[in-house]
Amino acid sequence: MIGYNTPFSTAAKHAVLIIGALIVILPFYIMATYSLKDPIEITSGTGGVFGKQEAFLDPGCVQSGNAKEDCLFNPIAYNYGQAFSKAPLLRYLFNGVVVTLSIFFIQVLVALPCAYALSKLRFWGRELVFTMVLLGLLIPVHAIALPLYIMLSKVGLTNTYAALVIPWTISVFGIFLMRQFFMTVPDDLIDAARMDGMSEFAIVWKVMLPTAIPALLAFGIFSIVAHWNDYFWPRVVITGTRELFTPPLGIREFASGIDGSDYGPMMATACVIVVPLIVAFLLAQRRFIQGITLTGMK
Numbered sequence: 005m006i007g008y009n010t011p012f013s014t015a016a017k018h019a020v021l022i023i024g025a026l027i028v029i030l031p032f033y034i035m036a037t038y039s040l041k042d043p044i045e046i047t048s049g050t051g052g053v054f055g056k057q058e059a060f061l062d063p064g065c066v067q068s069g070n071a072k073e074d075c076l077f078n079p080i081a082y083n084y085g086q087a088f089s090k091a092p093l094l095r096y097l098f099n100g101v102v103v104t105l106s107i108f109f110i111q112v113l114v115a116l117p118c119a120y121a122l123s124k125l126r127f128w129g130r131e132l133v134f135t136m137v138l139l140g141l142l143i144p145v146h147a148i149a150l151p152l153y154i155m156l157s158k159v160g161l162t163n164t165y166a167a168l169v170i171p172w173t174i175s176v177f178g179i180f181l182m183r184q185f186f187m188t189v190p191d192d193l194i195d196a197a198r199m200d201g202m203s204e205f206a207i208v209w210k211v212m213l214p215t216a217i218p219a220l221l222a223f224g225i226f227s228i229v230a231h232w233n234d235y236f237w238p239r240v241v242i243t244g245t246r247e248l249f250t251p252p253l254g255i256r257e258f259a260s261g262i263d264g265s266d267y268g269p270m271m272a273t274a275c276v277i278v279v280p281l282i283v284a285f286l287l288a289q290r291r292f293i294q295g296i297t298l299t300g301m302k
Contacts (some may be wrong), residue, residue, distance in 0.1 A: 034271075037053050039268060043266075043267070045079075061076055083268035110173040119181075120212055122134050134183070141177060172231065238252070255273050
């Protein structure tokens with residue numbers, strides 16, 4: 005019988021992890037390499053990773069009445085130039101920052117007191133409330149999208165920042181994650197704060213918050229990634245103006261219907277949208293892993 009720590013089992017585990025990593029990385033590889041190639045290389049599947057980087061002629065530019073020599077472009081300059089010129093990408097990035105940070109900030113304001121009450125306070129019905137939080141984790145966003153849209157429409161909040169932010173300000177996942185972390189905080193620390201005359205709200209923000217930074221960073225990664233990449237909800241509530249488009253909606257600017265899509269600029273736009281998330285994760289990677297680990301401790 006093969007043991008769990010034999011060289012064969014270790015190699016098998018590594019092989020599975022490598023295959024899984026390759027499957028995850030493949031779409032990002034395609035996105036990055038397409039953003040570096042000209043349209044012919046993209047459609048023909050040639051050019052390798054970086055493309056030949058030879059100047060190509062843009063037929064649409066010629067049809068617009070421009071001189072042929074003015075319609076020769078380097079693939080990288082063309083793709084990334086189109087990403088910022090064909091659509092107001094900087095505006096979309098700004099909208100994404102405003103929406104994701106607003107949601108995360110309000111989620112923290114709600115989640116910390118709720119998690120503290122569910123982990124450290126004793127009151128009738130606490131377990132029932134926690135059970136409702138767990139049930140909330142099982143409800144998919146799409147199941148409540150129509151009621152949310154109707155409510156926002158009734159009060160005239162569609163096509164506003166409020167429509168993008170308000171439905172997600174209470175995060176049951178955030179409450180659950182922070183509650184699990186607060187369960188690891190010694191009760192003696194809280195009792196000492198009470199003996200010093202601190203109120204329960206003061207304990208939340210002056211005692212529990214500083215200890216919860218690793219868990220908050222972990223939750224922040226989950227929250228920001230989810231809402232930065234969200235296409236479904238902004239597509240539902242933002243219908244009247246491009247000024248409120250979030251980054252994922254901006255990618256739609258390069259979809260051309262039956263004439264095909266402008267894949268180079270589309271992938272360049274996707275790269276610009278993804279890079280901030282990758283940088284943020286790399287900067288917070290150690291704290292992120294620490295936060296996830298601590299929330300699982302008893």
